[in-house]
Amino acid sequence: MFWKYGLFFSILSGGVWGVFWQIFFTVVGILILGTPLSLELSQIMIIGPIAGILYIKSQKLLSIKFHLTVIIIITLLIFVSHSGNPYQAEDENQLIIFMLILLTSFFLWLSLNHSLYNLSPGKLSKHDIESFFIKFIWGIGLIILILITLIPFYIMIITSLKNQQSLILNPLDLSINLNTDLKTLFNSYIELFTNFNFHLFLINSFIVSCTTVIITLFFSIPGAYALARLRIPNKKIFSGTVILIYLIPSIVLIIPLYAIFSYIGLRNSLLGLILVYPATTIPVALYMLRGYFSALSSEIDDAALMDGLSRIQIILKIAIPLSKPAIVSVGLYVFMIAWNEFLIAFMFLDDPNIFTLSRGIMSLNSSEIPQQHLMAGAVIATIPVMIIFLYLEKFLISGLSAGGVKG
Amino acid sequence: MTNIVKKNQNTLLEKEKKLGLILLLPTILIVLSVVxxxxxxNFWISFKPISLGDLRPPKLIVKERIKGKLSDKNQLAEIQYRYRNSSIKYDLENVIIKDMIPNGFTVKDLQPAQFCKxxxxxxxxxxxxxxxxSSGKIILKVHKNDQWQKELDNPKKTKPLVTFSSKNILTSFEFNTENFKKVFSASEFFEVFKVSFYYTIFGTAGALLVGLLAAQILQKSFRGRSIVRGLLLFPYVSPVIAVAFAWVILFDPFSGIVNAMLVQMNVIDKPINFFGQKYTDIIIFGYVFKFPLALSMVIAFEIWRYFPLSFLFILARMQSFPEEVYDAAKIDGASPLQQFYYISLPFLIGIMSILFLLRFIWTFNKFDDIFLLTGGNAGTRTFTVNVYEQAFAISNLGAGAAVAVVIFIFLLTFSLLFIRYSKKETF
Structure with a gap:
């Protein structure tokens, strides 16, 4: 059967990788140049397989010199097959077009080198075929995964740096014009902080989130310790209830909370948020911390009890210092929940002076306010979480995996 | 001797019990009051005909005015109290208005005399x-007397004291099942039900599968792996409002980059309103299929935002797996696919089913994402969005609460299933 031969796979992967990179760099070209580029795939569907055959046939004599020569040959082939003008772009952009084609060839060759490495052109075993497919899918999967994850964030940042005119004129131009001065570049951000009270929103969000973390930890640490260590009747039922409560979404509670808080006059206030948020995070924190405390050896506690320490002293002097990393990750996780919370802030807050960031960004979502302001707001809300995440990734990941099924 | 030990143990146990309850008490109280x-x-409200406007408590507004000159001894002046019931729905009962009349005045006439003393x-x-x-007036005709002092005797100085009682729909014992009838009989119930389950099932399964794929990819070690692992978590840790609006702008029909790109590359003739179009026709071999576009977009967002979680859990589980088993399998000649199918998958099936149930519950409960992307329009109205729609868009709190009750019943069923199932698996 023909499909059991390495040669077939070299043709297949040459074609697929060729098409993939052609599309990829056409999109990149459109984004950089901001002008239409036509996408033609028929040429690469022939050149790709040729490159694949070339790779698998010449595996024995691979050297840097050889690699470079082949890449340049592929580049020239693409040019010739498109009769000298791939993408049918304007003449002034020829240098960038050349770079794009060169990159297409380079990545095509690199991908072939990854998926065809050590594959013989002859008949292959089942094992070899599977390894080929896995390598092949691995490569494409990784690239697609990264792209899909990052594109919305890229759009967010680029849009926030544009002005209204250029957005409407050409939505495809996603390059950053570095020739403009900083003031016009960051115009949306300056606008948000001067005219839209975003400095207040930032402060409000910080107040609410930090207070939530403090209250949550203050109540959940002793509670979790009690659940992990002390002999309490009906402990199992209690733990089960904690999980159940942790699964109740705020949309089920929002109507009565809205009604009750309206009656007692706490609705349109930060205090109202500070009362509600910990109630939603304490069960999560309790659940997570209970796990950490149970994992600590109880012999230390027993020894301390012998030495005459009270349980409260044990919590303060032994349990907390020993589980500091756990407490940090729980704290970060709670901060993230409070910072990102939308529904309750949206329903509760009416007064623009006490908006949190989520609520503030929602108020930017109107046809009168330009898109780039909305995206600048989104960036402002995302940056603090990202900073925390990048600095304390290890802690946050352990926090996420302990309680992160919520959200 | 043993008795003493036992006694000591008992008191110790009692003490521990007490302390444990004290430590847990604040948590219990907070959760009781806010959850x-x-x-x-919510159950209470769901049986009541109550609208958003009913939340404003009825008030009696009283305004005090002076007509004529108080300083003139020979002329009568008027102190007027105008009152008005601010509510358009509720009567006020046992209304009493009290005020002090300064010493410097002599009251000549009092209207209405049958009520006032x-x-x-x-x-x-x-x-x-x-x-x-309704509204009314209380009129006092007064003139100043000898005790009058200019500064002290302004009648407006003391504010009238108002007490009343009113029927409150929130606390009354009037119940009916109108809200539930409305929720269940409406033709949209089936539609909402269908959309909710499509969204939940495809969103959960999609996120789980992409998560599994991502975990498989990141299982292999390569340069920059930890950076990529961090990158892949971005969608999950960012504020929902930020990423949801980024998606909306990305797929905007007028200035969105996806539409512009597809038009530019001649894939489509004119821009598509991805989040606003209920169906789009897809032609396969001459047959026209109605593809639920907006719902699929919302599901895609759900997958994009939550695959990192499944990924994180599955990767963590995979890395705890002993490498030797794979080595042994390789020696036995198992192909990579066989290794995955016969070793990895059975090992991961436990965590994946737990993840599926938990994520199923959370996806079912999801409100923010759909609300921000489509507002529940274009065939994306799930139960959660319906709560908002009924309670705050149509201002019928009772109906909203009834939908919330339906959600809670579903939730309870899923949770009991989860707890029952998770006992078998170590989680």
């Missing part, structure tokens, strides 16, 4: 019933 009480209140200098008007939207 359990509202939950019960003047005892010494205290005016008491027992108005009894003030029906909704």
């Amino acid at each position: 359990i009480f509202p939950l019960l209140a 003047l005892k010494l200098k205290e005016l008491t008007c027992n108005l009894d019933n003030v029906s909704s939207r």
Whole structure:
């Protein structure tokens, strides 16, 4: 059967990788140049397989010199097959077009080198075929995964740096014009902080989130310790209830909370948020911390009890210092929940002076306010979480995996 | 001897019990007041015909005015109290208005006399019933007497004291099942039900599968792996409002980059409103399929945002797996696919089913994402969005609460299933 031969796979992967990179760099070209580029795939569907055959046939004599020569040959082939003008772009952009084609060839060759490495052109075993497919899918999967994850964030940042005119004129131009001065570049951000009270929103969000973390930890640490260590009747039922409560979404509670808080006059206030948020995070924190405390050896506690320490002293002097990393990750996780919370802030807050960031960004979502302001707001809300995440990734990941099924 | 030990143990146990309850008490109280009480209140509200406007408590507004010159001894001046029931729906009962008349005045006439009495200098008007939207006046004709002092004797200085009682729909014992009838009989119930389950099932399964794929990819070690692992978590840790609006702008029909790109590359003729179009026709071999576009976009967002979680869990589980088993399998000649199918998958099936159930519950409960992307329009209205729609868009709190009750019943069923199932698996 023909499909059991390495040669077939070299043709297949040459074609697929060729098409993939052609599309990829056409999109990149459109984004950089901001002008239409036509996408033609028929040429690469022939050149790709040729490159694949070339790779698998010449595996024995691979050297840097050889690699470079082949890449340049592929580049020239693409040019010739498109009769000298791939993408049918304007003449002034020829240098960038050349770079794009060169990159297409380079990545095509690199991908072939990854998926065809050590594959013989002859008949292959089942094992070899599977390894080929896995390598092949691995490569494409990784690239697609990264792209899909990052594109919305890229759009967010680029849009926030544009002005209204250029957005409407050409939505495809996603390059950053570095020739403009900083003031016009960051115009949306300056606008948000001067005219839209975003400095207040930032402060409000910080107040609410930090207070939530403090209250949550203050109540959940002793509670979790009690659940992990002390002999309490009906402990199992209690733990089960904690999980159940942790699964109740705020949309089920929002109507009565809205009604009750309206009656007692706490609705349109930060205090109202500070009362509600910990109630939603304490069960999560309790659940997570209970796990950490149970994992600590109880012999230390027993020894301390012998030495005459009270349980409260044990919590303060032994349990907390020993589980500091756990407490940090729980704290970060709670901060993230409070910072990102939308529904309750949206329903509760009416007064623009006490908006949190989520609520503030929602108020930017109107046809009168330009898109780039909305995206600048989104960036402002995302940056603090990202900073925390990048600095304390290890802690946050352990926090996420302990309680992160919520959200 | 043993008795003493036992006794000591018992007191120790008692002490521990007490301390444990004390440590847990604040948590219990907070959760009771902000979760359990509202939950019960939600059941209460769901049986009541109550609208958003009913939340404003009815008030009696009283304004005090002076007509004529108080400083003239020979002329009568008027002190007027105008009152008005602010509510358009509720009557006020047992209305009493009280005020002090300064010493410097002599009251000549009091209207309406049947309700109002003047005892010494205290005016008491027992108005009894003030029906909704009605208003009235209390008029005192006065002139100043010898005790009058200019600064002290301004009648407006003391504010009238108002007490009343009113029927409150929230606390009354009037119940009916209108809200539930409305929720269940409406033709949209089936539609909402269908959309909710499509969204939940495809969103959960999609996120789980992409998560599994991502975990498989990141299982292999390569340069920059930890950076990529961090990158892949971005969608999950960012604020929902930020990423949801980024998606909306990305797929915007007028200035969105996806539409512009697809038009530019001649894939489509004119821009598509991805989040606003309920169906789009897809032609396969001459047959026209109605593809639910907006719902699929919302599901795609759900997958994009939550695959990192499944990924994280599955990767963590995979890395705890002993490498030797794979080595042994390789020696036995198992192909990579066989390794995955016969070793990895059985090992991961436990965590994946737990993840599926938990994520199923959370996806079912999801509100923010759909609300921000489509507002529940274009065939994306799930139960959660329906709560908002009924309670705050149509202002019918009762109906919204009834939908919330339906959600809670589903949730309870899923949770019990989860707890029952998770006992078998170590999680």
